[in-house]
Amino acid sequence: MSATIPSAEPPGAQVPPPGPRRWVGLLVAVALVSGGVAYTVEERNQDAQARVVATQPGPNQGTKPPSKTAAATAARRVAVDTILLRRARAVQTVNEALFLQDLDPTNTRLRAAQKVLFANLVEIGFSELGYSQAEERFDESAVHAHSGTTYLVRVLMRYQIPNVDVTPVTTELGYTFVARGGHWVLTDDDDLDKDLGPGAHKEAWDLGRIEVLRSPRVLVAVEKGDAKRGQSIAAEAREAIGEVTSYWPRAWRGSVFVIALDETDVRDARFADEDIESAASAGTTFSSLPGQDTADGTVAGSYIVINPNERDRVDEILLSHEITHVATADLGGYEPLWLAEGAAEYVSWRGIEAISGPGEVGKWEQEVIDDAMPALTSLPSDAGFYQNSADVYGVSWLAVRFLVQRIGLPMVEELYEDMAKHGTDQASRDRILLSRSGLTEATLWVALQDYEPPR
Ligand SMILES: [Zn+2]
Numbered sequence: 399m400s401a402t403i404p405s406a407e408p409p410g411a412q413v414p415p416p417g418p419r420r421w422v423g424l425l426v427a428v429a430l431v432s433g434g435v436a437y438t439v440e441e442r443n444q445d446a447q448a449r450v451v452a453t454q455p456g457p458n459q460g461t462k463p464p465s466k467t468a469a470a471t472a473a474r475r476v477a478v479d480t481i482l483l484r485r486a487r488a489v490q491t492v493n494e495a496l497f498l499q500d501l502d503p504t505n506t507r508l509r510a511a512q513k514v515l516f517a518n519l520v521e522i523g524f525s526e527l528g529y530s531q532a533e534e535r536f537d538e539s540a541v542h543a544h545s546g547t548t549y550l551v552r553v554l555m556r557y558q559i560p561n562v563d564v565t566p567v568t569t570e571l572g573y574t575f576v577a578r579g580g581h582w583v584l585t586d587d588d589d590l591d592k593d594l595g596p597g598a599h600k601e602a603w604d605l606g607r608i609e610v611l612r613s614p615r616v617l618v619a620v621e622k623g624d625a626k627r628g629q630s631i632a633a634e635a636r637e638a639i640g641e642v643t644s645y646w647p648r649a650w651r652g653s654v655f656v657i658a659l660d661e662t663d664v665r666d667a668r669f670a671d672e673d674i675e676s677a678a679s680a681g682t683t684f685s686s687l688p689g690q691d692t693a694d695g696t697v698a699g700s701y702i703v704i705n706p707n708e709r710d711r712v713d714e715i716l717l718s719h720e721i722t723h724v725a726t727a728d729l730g731g732y733e734p735l736w737l738a739e740g741a742a743e744y745v746s747w748r749g750i751e752a753i754s755g756p757g758e759v760g761k762w763e764q765e766v767i768d769d770a771m772p773a774l775t776s777l778p779s780d781a782g783f784y785q786n787s788a789d790v791y792g793v794s795w796l797a798v799r800f801l802v803q804r805i806g807l808p809m810v811e812e813l814y815e816d817m818a819k820h821g822t823d824q825a826s827r828d829r830i831l832l833s834r835s836g837l838t839e840a841t842l843w844v845a846l847q848d849y850e851p852p853r
Contacts, residue, residue: 474549475531477582478575482529482553489519489527502576502585511587518603521610522619526558526566540574540589547577550589554687562617562655564728567683567698568690570598595688597666597681602657602701605664615639615653621660631658631704631712638717638749642725645718645748646741647811650725658704658712667703677708677716680723682731700727719746729818734827734839735783737817740794741810744802747795763799763851766792777843797842800849805835 481500488497497516501509519527532552541548553571557563572590575582591599602608602619611618611628616635620628635656642650662670667679680700688695702720704712722742726733751759770789777797778790801810813834821827828838837845 474575474582478531478549478551481575481582481584482531486527486529489516489524492520500583502578502583504578505585508584508586514607515603518608521608522559522603523610524557525560526556528556529571530554530556532570535572535590535593537589537593540586543589544574544576544585549575549577549582551575552590552594554690559617559655561615561653562701563683563698564652565685565698567685568687569601569683570594570687572599600663600665602655602659602664605659605661608659616656617653618656618658620658624658627709628658631656631709634712634714635717635721637714638721641714641718641749641752642721642745645745646722646725647808648725648815652699652725652728654717654721654724655701656704656717657701658706658709660706662706664703665701667705669705669707676705677711678702678704678720680720680727682727697727697731700724715746715749718749719743722746726814726818729815730820731818732821733814733817734777734821735780736777736790736794736797737814739783739791740796740798741814743791743795744798760851760853762792763796766796767849767851771796771846777839777846793846796849797846799851800842800846801835803852809834 484500485497488494488499494513494516498509498512501512503509530553532554535550535552537550540550551573553573554568555571556566556568558566571587572594573584574586574589576585577583588599607622608619609622609625609628611620611625611632613632613636616632616639618628618632618635620631635654639654657664662668666681669676680702682700683698684690684695685698686692686696700723702717702724708716719742722745723738726738726741747759747762766789770792773788774790774793778786778788778793783790798810801813805813813830816830816834817827821830824839831842832838835842
């Protein structure tokens with residue numbers, strides 16, 4: 399960290415809106431997991447039922463002997479598996495012709511888009527890449543748009559970005575295949591997008607042509623030709639990793655993937671909504687998607703996505719908040735949001751304090767006590783956290799500052815780990831908090847009313 403970095407000025411020097419809300423990311427794993435699971439599982443149950451109904455020999459399908467249908471289905475499965483294998487191998491061996499070989503020759507738009515995709519996938523440089531068929535899906539409009547032999551399938555893309563993903567992770571796609579001249583070909587790649595989980599088919603490589611900048615512990619994806627800005631973001635990210643290492647006791651040796659594209663919808667980040675004031679977000683990666691093996695899925699880590707309008711204002715303060723989320727993402731994601739956001743704010747404000755001295759922090763802490771606390775009647779709950787117009791970030795930060803003063807930072811970090819792994823419901827959270835701090839969420843809130851920060 400350096401006091402000469404102009405972008406890391408105290409909050410009074412920032413353009414409005416002042417205070418940490420300008421910096422803080424909006425989304426963390428918990429919100430997406432709890433929001434996404436019900437949706438995904440429900441959707442998948444519906445799809446599973448639709449699939450069963452549709453594959454039963456009904457009035458319109460009863461003329462085909464079941465055995466022939468099964469044989470045709472098996473042949474199609476093999477053909478599509480072969481195409482998916484070929485596409486993965488094409489990326490690994492940097493063979494564009496092989497990647498494009500199984501595309502529908504009549505769809506020139508898809509061909510152009512797939513060339514960009516291929517170049518992006520090669521640019522990322524996966525150490526592992528594979529595609530597998532999950533289950534068939536039905537979409538009336540896709541069938542009408544293509545032909546009677548349309549096969550719409552949800553595809554799992556399993557990959558590992560070296561030095562970023564500590565384990566292979568999975569993302570979803572929907573592919574439409576049609577039979578042409580006795581061969582199956584890929585004819586569309588977005589028919590199913592609206593029915594997939596949040597962020598599907600919006601990975602960094604799914605949008606425009608990208609460029610990747612690599613440095614120790616930091617990978618940055620920018621628009622092709624935007625390398626200068628990418629380098630600057632990478633430099634801020636390296637500073638921010640230093641801050642997280644200094645101010646958060648968990649021994650985390652991971653790397654961060656920062657995505658800074660000219661796009662408002664990347665992965666599960668949504669920056670188009672002008673009501674949402676967010677410069678960046680940290681969004682979950684899954685080794686097993688919600689609904690795949692378990693309802694909640696298995697969190698592997700987190701990528702950072704930058705708001706396109708904020709790409710020139712990315713600094714170590716913003717990134718230290720987001721990287722705190724990244725550095726804790728693989729613990730499980732069950733910690734309450736007040737603890738997740740409070741810890742991220744704690745780290746970024748320690749960075750501000752190191753640059754500007756304790757004055758700004760003390761001033762802000764008093765503002766939270768005087769203005770933000772009276773607007774709430776309890777610790778901010780997970781439900782509606784990111785929609786709350788009160789300064790829930792400030793109050794969460796204050797709660798973590800209080801806990802650090804009460805039990806010490808190493809114990810707060812242990813509390814965080816326990817919560818992230820086991821805080822699956824309110825009873826568990828209260829048990830963990832009580833055993834480690836002597837307080838429940840309710841009594842913590844009461845104690846916070848009388849908190850007088852040490853000066
Ligand atoms: Zn955050």
